[in-house]
Amino acid sequence: MPLRALIFDVDGTLADTERDAHRVAFNQAFAAAGLPFDWDVPTYGRYLKVTGGKERLRSFLNDHPALPQLSDGDIARIHQQKTAYYVEMMQAGLLPLRPGVERLLNAANDAGLTLAIATTTTPANVDALLKSTLGQDGSNRFQVIGAGDIVPHKKPAPDIYTYVLRQLDLPATDGLALEDSENGLRSAVSAGLATVITQTEYTQDQDFSSALRVLDQLGEPHSPAKVLQGREAGQQIVVDVSVLSQWLAERA
Known part of the structure; x- marks a missing residue:
C-alpha cells in the first residue's frame, strides 16, 4: 500500500526534550514542593523506561520507600507544576x-x-x-x-x-x-x-x-x-x- x-x-x-527539558522541569517542581530529591541524568534515564510523567514519579517513589511518599493527588499537582515549568522553557525557545x-x-x-x-x-x-x-x-x-x-x-x-x-x-x-x-x-x-x-x-x-x-x-x-x-x-x-x-x- x-x-x-x-x-x-x-x-x-x-x-x-528528555534530558534538558523534562528532567529539569521535574527537578524545578520537586524543589518548589520542598521535596528532598533531584533527578540527575542517569537516574532520569533509568526511569524513562516508565512511560508517562506521573507514572514515572510513582515508580521512583515505589523504589525509594525511605523518601517522602506522595498521594496520587500530590503527584498530579507536582506534574501539573512540572508541565508549567516545561512550557516556560519552550516559550523561551530553548530547545x-x-x-x-x-x-x-x-x-x-x-x-x-x-x-x-x-x-x-x-x-x-x-x-x-x-x-x-x-x-x-x-x-x-x-x-x-x-x-x-x-x-x-x-x-x-x-x-x-x-x-x-x-x-x-x-x-x-x-x-x-x-x-x-x-x-x-x-x-x-x-x-x-x-x-x-x-x-x-x-x-x-x-x-x-x-x-x-x-x-x-x-x-x-x-x-x-x-x-x-x-x-x-x-x-x-x-x-x-x-x-x-x-x-x-x-x-x-
Missing part, C-alpha cells in the same frame, strides 16, 4: 527540533501526506514545543494529535496509535510511525504500524529489532543520518518521503 501518513512521537523524536524533522515535515506536506502525533506527553507540552519550534500555528500541521491521558493505557500499549489511526480513518498498512524508544516501538508495532527509529542518548542501548530501520537522526543534506540497523546499515542517508515510501514498500 502507498504511504499516506506519518505519525510522530514527540519527546526524543521531534525534539530531544530546537532534531535534525531533519522540520525538513521532513515540510516535504511530507508538499507530497500530500497526512501528519499526526501519538505521544504520552500532555497536550500542553506538545502545543508548547510545536509553537516554540514551528510557530504559533505549529499544531495545525498535524491532522490528529493524540496526547496524554486521552487513552486508558500508555505506551508500550498500542492504545495511542490505535486512537490516532481511528481518528484518521487510516489502515495501519498505509501509515508509518517515527519513534525513538523501545516502548514507543512496541506501541506502534502492536498497532500494526511499520516504525522507523531515530535513537537518542537515552535509548541507544534499547531493543529495536522489530523496527523497519534505526538511525541516529533523520539527517540534513549537509549532515546526513547514519543507518544503524537495516539493509543500509553503516551508510549515510537523508531520510525523505521517497526513502520512507521505499522502506514501507519492502514490508508489504
